[in-house]
Amino acid sequence: MSTKAHLKIVQPGLLATVQDRGRFGHSAQGVSRGGALDERAFLWANKLLGNTPNASAIEVTLGGFKAKVLTPGFAVVCGAPASVNLNDQPQPNWQVFATAPGDVIDILAPAHGLRCYLAVAGGFDVPPTLGSAATVVRDGLGGLRGDGTPLQAGDELAKGCASMYPAVVNRRPKHELIPRVSAHSELQLPMVPVAQFAQFSADEQQRLFNQAYTVTAQQDRMGVRLQGEQGMHWPHPQIISEPLPVGAIQIPPDGQPIVMLNDAQSLGGYPKVGVLSWSARMALAQASAGTKVRFVALELSHAQDELRAAELFFGCTG
């Protein structure tokens, strides 16, 4: 066992991966961005601990995660409302806690939502691959081994030095600032119409906004397939593959939208009708199968205002 190790994975659950904000500037080489899907929860975790915004954390998918603490430190769990236990005692999420050697952290399956972020003060020391620690399984890049493999039982992570301020126990966001993960009500997804939107007929455009869609089980870190009553019909020949931004809403031949998330491929050959706002993407990254969603048109300037404000708030500009 490495003396530097701070945390040992006992049980990774369905999928636990090391993530940061992602791998920027390599799309031209076909490299996906990767990075925390619920970036807002991830950034909150680092902010609460006094870390730099890009410090590596663990993205835990659907709970079932257990880790053992090896050296003293501080930790926090943000994201979906999952029960967190510290040595079998309930520990509020979205709240910094101190950890001692021998402590066991459990993240149980969330009541609703999909993903939680376990961050530690200083971040995890994971060597970057192409400038980022983000694990992208399909690209074979990033993570503890640099080859895109998710965390496995027995893996040990060292503490990094990404602290800006000392961590403070019990620090948490004001209650009203904690993003609510939708359980039952219909989720509004603001989106900016882009790309081939104008080339769909007016009726098809109306259909996109007038019907509710259901989040399907066909979803992963690459994207989420939605199902609506009526598909959207593309009246033109196949398009030539184009660069595909994260958050893009693609319409494949069956007419049912696929929303691209962080691990999406860098090029796409389906028509695109829009791109989700930042917070809509965060919400969709927490939407489990069966969630009802509805697209709402948003002006680009408003979407930019929101993203700019978020990046300023979390200190990740430039």
Add this chain to the structure above:
Amino acid sequence: MQARLEVAAIDAVMVVFEARVDLAINQAVHQFAAQLKQANPSWLRDIVPAYHSAMVVYDIHQTDLPSVTYYLEQLLRQPTEQHHSLASTQHRFQVCYEAPYAPDMPRVIEHTGLSAAEIIALHSEREYHVYTVGFAPGFAYLGDVDERIQTPRLATPRSKVPAGSVAIANQQTAIYPRTSPGGWNLIGRVANWDMRQGLAIQAGDSVVFEVINAADFAALEQQQRPLS
């Protein structure tokens, strides 16, 4: 060459040239990308060139859409020297087109009516242009394949294509950078392939394949691989 701009994402615009897969159009895309990279405005975050389009990502803390649009329109209007060669690299790979590295050679023979020797000669005599890189890290779309050996994709993709496989699909050819699923016709394998060779290929570069036999392939594979 004419191009129009459209919103691509919250922080990105798409520069769209004429909608055809065409060498001249693609070269215009790379010319534009090279010009923008050279100008390197402070707000430029990323540029992703594809076949007939390029996505330009900008820093919304430094600029806004009207300013970026104005800048890019000015840049597109600037006369470019057609024969001004881009700083592109030629990549050479040694390929064995023999069994067991060419499992779809019989399919290509059947589809084209040519012999294996003719197919190998036609595939390896060209210098290929890198249209774009995408689908997976280092997956370069190369073209154009000689019409006589163009063969459609497999009806059912393979679940596992070995890394370094050389494949064709219609007018395009490529090297699979890492072991992955894939539906292209496998006609060869690059000796001593390393995924980092794929990551070194940039859109606009060129690629040449050199034919080697199975014995040379085996000898090259025996050589020490670069440390990863």
